[in-house]
Amino acid sequence: MRNLLAGLALVGLVAGPIAALAQDTKFGQLGQELPTPNTYRTASGAPGHQYWQQRADYNIKVELDDKNQSLTGSETITYTNNSPDVLTYLWLQLDQNIFEPNSMSNLTQTGTVQDKMSVQAVEHLTREEFDGGFKISKVTDRSGKALKHTINNTMMRVDLPSPLKPNQSFTFNVDWKNKINDQKVLGGRSGYEYFPKDDNYLYEIAQWFPRMAVYDDVNGWQHKQFLGSGEFALPFGDYKVSITVPSDHIVAGTGELQNANQVLSSTHQKRWAQAAKSDKPVVIVTQEEATQAEKNKATGKKTWVYEAKNVRDFAWASSRKFIWDAMNTNVGGKNVMAMSYYPKEGNPLWGQYSTESVAHTLKVYSKHTIDYPYPVAISVHGPVGGMEYPMISFNGYRPEEDGTYSERTKYGLISVIIHEVGHNFFPMIINSDERQWTWMDEGLNTFMQYLAEQEWERGYPSRRGEPKDIVEYMKSAKNTQTPIMTNSESVLQFGPNAYGKPATGLNILRETIMGRELFDYAFKEYAKRWAFKHPMPADFFRTMEDASGVDLDWFWRGWFYTTDHTDLAISDVKWFTIDSQNPEFVNAQRREQQNKAPQTLSQQRNLQDIQKTLVDEKPELKDFYNNYDPLATTAADLQRHQAFMKNLSPAQKKALDSGLNFYEVGFQNKGGLVMPLVVKMNYEDGSEEVINIPAEIWRYNNNEITKVFITEKPVVSFTLDPYLQTADTDLSDNSYPRRMAPSRFEIYQQQNRQQPNTMQRERSTSRTNGGGNSNSAQ
Structure with missing residues (x-):
């Protein structure tokens, strides 16, 4: 609807509210929610001048039993107390104890029994118990004297013979054994895979030794x-790990191999040297060599020695089945070996x-954080679908037996490698x-994964990162959601909550x-400040604000501390033009408006049915008003206008003659989550304009606001969030005039799940038509 604004009364309308409403908590500062800054962690989000962290150095010897799928290990740990506190005991993590039959994890699992259950489901419920977990045989001090220790499920307390004072170190030993789980049956973040066709095993070994827990200024x-x-929460330290395996196994591990001349043939060493100078992958152990090793199993043993500096963990993989390739990657002027x-x-x-x-990940992540500091980065393929450790990651996805693969498998492989290698950062x-906080690694890493995927290939089919991809989760039932700021073990809908939502939030912040x-x-400042340190959520929140000069407390509060969602709407649009009070123009x-006004149905029919009215038949019934034109400009009208214009300043006269359009647009916040207003205006001449209004527009009223837009050209439509930037869960009310939001239903036919992938189907078609063999999978 178009209205005329009288004179300059518009000025008060544009200026906004005269008195602000009481500030809502949506724009309140995160005061009570964040810990008080101190000398360890500052209000800026940087480590304080008295920041400290503990250190744990390891010397480990372990032997793999390939016949019984078990490990026997011993370790010497040197723990350094850099805190200002005196410690009377130490805590170690025994993560393998999750596989004990009576572990807290097993006992607290929930489930249901259905009226109809598959054979596989019943087998899973009734399978034989796996006698996993650490079998600790000895805990001693440096001299071999037994230390009192107490095992509490997945944690072990070691009582110190005397208090460990600040700046002192304590060295002790732990001996243990444990069985390796069949990852395909029991799941988990490590384990073995058995290949019945060639009767061989592939091992991915992690959380495999008793590891020091973190002691810090936040949690103790x-x-x-x-x-x-x-x-896991783990301290940094140096590692020396000696791994004894069958002599024909190839071992990948965190850190750098120290005895290549003892465990690698001269041919493999030459290929390694070639790979160290190549910007393309060089095969060190070929498929033919690995296949030969599968057939002719060696009976001897070899010990591979790896060392790693300033890492928080150590993982490794071993198999005679391994093909091994590597290439050099230059990161910030430093050579890094990317390997698989x-x-x-x-x-x-x-x-x-x-x-x-692997190489691509290192380059993109380094650009946005810090240069990758380690000498190697490894991707291992085995039973674990995706898991990360310093310098080494375990990744899933493999092609069909005929060598073909689906598009989903291809991009699934690239994405999981980017994600798991990215966890190095x-x-x-x-x-x-x-x-405590899964989102601080998974969410930030998933965001970085999205950036790396988009640099891999134009139009890369990223699963997470775009706001539109989190909409279904954001509008799901509230009782199935938890805030991002929820402890890792209590999160509902783990993937969307801890991976997708924080990653999307960071993308919304960025874009x-x-x-x-x-x-x-x-973001880069946060990475530089907290590299090789232990950041907490407040350190991230505060650094992002401190380094950018942007107050983001409203965003952290809404996106991270609540389950509110974005649902903004255009409620109404009113169109105004200025009444210049020039009678000729106004009349x-x-x-023109009168002539364009539509006739009613009765008026249209009366023109047809009533040939003459009484006044038409008897002109003598007409008087002054029948001949009066209310829209004709009189001399008196012009005199009044001239008198009005004399009292105006030049600026006021210019405003009256501007011909501008004024649109009062009403907005509603239906979802509770305040967000910027991204408004697109389509003009009458076919052009368009996008205006990005900060979220602070909601600070006086979190639910309903109006905004006046002034344009030179008439606007034919308004669209809210036209590029899907805010994860708005309902687009049907985002336009004015209203437009129907597209939806769809799917018509499908029940199909066999084992459909051939596109590559396989095309190859089959090519052979049927007499074509040659495709090499597209090579």
């Missing part, structure tokens, strides 16, 4: 029990994409507490709220 000892979801280990079952997919994915280097320049600078405009 982080000894929250491991139940399966909340991962995989069985023949992974080819051709792994040989083509794995190591290139979050949390292996920027070492957050995963046991819509802060802009790329401010966001990228602040002509009114006459």
